[in-house]
């Protein structure tokens with residue numbers, strides 16, 4: 749589904765991501781962990797085309813130029829951020845609809861000659877948006893401004909927006925950050941549900957227990973490099989991984 753080869757990102761003298769290669773199969777749920785500053789967010793940005801990066805990327809065996817977020821999105825990849833990127837002045841449903849562009853009969857000509865088709869397409873978008881809000885448990889707040897949401901609800905709203913965009917692969921940066929235990933359990937159920945629907949997931953997170961229960965595979969980054977890639981039990985038993993987190997004895 750997704751393959752990255754020798755992805756590198758540097759900021760001045762700092763090599764934030766240093767030749768990272770990995771692949772994610774269709775339907776797989778892969779976790780990414782690593783100490784703060786190990787390059788996790790920068791790697792996700794590189795994959796999504798949001799920064800200048802070296803290396804190569806394929807989505808479903810199609811090569812994609814790095815640095816082109818439009819192409820990555822068109823190839824079916826959507827992303828959520830470490831700090832939820834929601835628009836406070838918009839309602840929840842409006843936030844969600846941002847990911848559902850209606851390309852079917854858009855533009856001036858569409859407006860002039862294909863209005864019933866545009867309305868039908870818009871109606872379908874709104875239905876999809878409500879279904880996504882329902883999925884994360886925010887449908888009752890659909891028409892309320894996002895400004896009134898709790899921190900956890902902003903995370904769920906951002907996830908609803910991603911779901912409404914019907915990604916084939918969903919990339920998430922620390923989705924459990926700032927969530928309490930009950931909210932984290934909910935998130936786990938939600939993401940397992942998405943996986944059961946066939947969505948491929950790539951999830952950066954700090955909560956090891958959460959990732960262990962969600963993911964079939966874990967990739968560990970340290971100083972911008974992959975130091976482990978395998979089954980959760982193997983990876984978390986690996987001495988190099990333990991040392992990366994806790995320091996050596």
Ligand code: ADP
Nearest residue numbers: 759762764782783784785786787788789790791
């Ligand atoms: P993580 O998400 O694993 O905590 P980041 O990807 O945010 O790590 O950061 C990796 C490294 O890149 C860090 O050393 C960080 O200071 C640096 N970095 C990240 N973003 C920038 C930026 N926009 N400009 C300069 N340095 C950056």
Ligand code: MG
Nearest residue numbers: 788789790830
């Ligand atoms: Mg980060």
